[in-house]
Amino acid sequence: MKIRLIPIIILVISMITSCSKEQKSNTAIQKQEKVLFQKGNYAINKMDSKIIWTGKQLSTKQHEGTINILDGDIQIDKNGFIKGEIKIDMKTINTTNLEGQWKNKLDGHLKSPDFFDVNNYPSAYLKFRSDEKTISEGNLKFDGQLTIKGITHPISFTSKIKDADGKLTANAELTFDRSLYNVKYGSGKFFANLGDKMILDDISVEVVVVASK
Numbered sequence: 001m002k003i004r005l006i007p008i009i010i011l012v013i014s015m016i017t018s019c020s021k022e023q024k025s026n027t028a029i030q031k032q033e034k035v036l037f038q039k040g041n042y043a044i045n046k047m048d049s050k051i052i053w054t055g056k057q058l059s060t061k062q063h064e065g066t067i068n069i070l071d072g073d074i075q076i077d078k079n080g081f082i083k084g085e086i087k088i089d090m091k092t093i094n095t096t097n098l099e100g101q102w103k104n105k106l107d108g109h110l111k112s113p114d115f116f117d118v119n120n121y122p123s124a125y126l127k128f129r130s131d132e133k134t135i136s137e138g139n140l141k142f143d144g145q146l147t148i149k150g151i152t153h154p155i156s157f158t159s160k161i162k163d164a165d166g167k168l169t170a171n172a173e174l175t176f177d178r179s180l181y182n183v184k185y186g187s188g189k190f191f192a193n194l195g196d197k198m199i200l201d202d203i204s205v206e207v208v209v210v211a212s213k
Contacts, residue, residue: 037076037163042211044072044086051088052206057186058198063106068092070123074168074211081129082140086209088124090116090148114185121149126207128157142172148181159207166213177201 049069056062067088074084093116095106111118128144139158146155159172179201184190186199 037080037082037161037168038166038213039076039078040166040213042074042076042084042168042213044069044074044084045210045212046070046072048210050208052208054204056200056202058200062097063095064097065093065095067094069209072209072211074209082142083129084127086126086207088126089122090118090124091122093118115183117149124148126155146176148176148178149183151181153180168209168211170207170209170211172207172209173204174207175202175204178203 046069049072051067051069052064053067054062054064067090070087070089072084072086074082076082091111093107093110095103095110098106110116113120116124125147126144127147128142130140130142139160141156141158143154143156145152153176155174155176157172157174159170161168161170179187179189187201189201
């Protein structure tokens with residue numbers, strides 16, 4: 001009886017191993033799957049596109065707001081490479097979690113030389129490039145350059161992109177260090193003993209882009 005059990009045990013182990021390999025294979029295929037977009041040039045619809053920003057203090061106090069996209073385009077070539085550029089209207093910095101006098105005061109301060117100096121640097125730019133290789137959960141990885149106050153630094157982010165009848169919708173979240181762009185006010189890198197009034201250098205940005213051929 002013991003001898004007859006050996007082939008059965010071997011068969012069961014073989015089936016378990018086979019299922020495990022099949023699951024790993026399916027996972028690998030899913031990671032390598034490509035998302036296909038239509039080749040062409042896409043113009044960004046500035047009315048439907050937007051940028052949402054969040055800035056925080058050490059005290060956990062934070063402010064949110066929006067900035068308008070002034071112009072931009074996206075190109076997809078025959079090999080699936082995606083590149084584009086967004087021009088950002090810094091004069092439209094708008095705080096959305098305040099009202100009245102306090103909102104006007106913060107909006108004016110953010111536009112002043114203490115922060116983004118919009119009179120001298122009215123536009124910011126985000127350039128990006130990627131291919132159609134899918135990474136986790138359908139996100140595409142992009143590498144690019146962010147220019148603020150005439151200063152450019154590399155930046156990487158991921159984005160979900162949908163293509164429906166020649167209309168692209170992209171949603172990306174990225175974070176940049178404002179101190180790299182000479183935005184010093186309230187930064188612990190430049191000023192000591194700020195306490196709870198220290199403003200964190202990292203600014204979170206959500207970019208929503210709608211573009212059509």
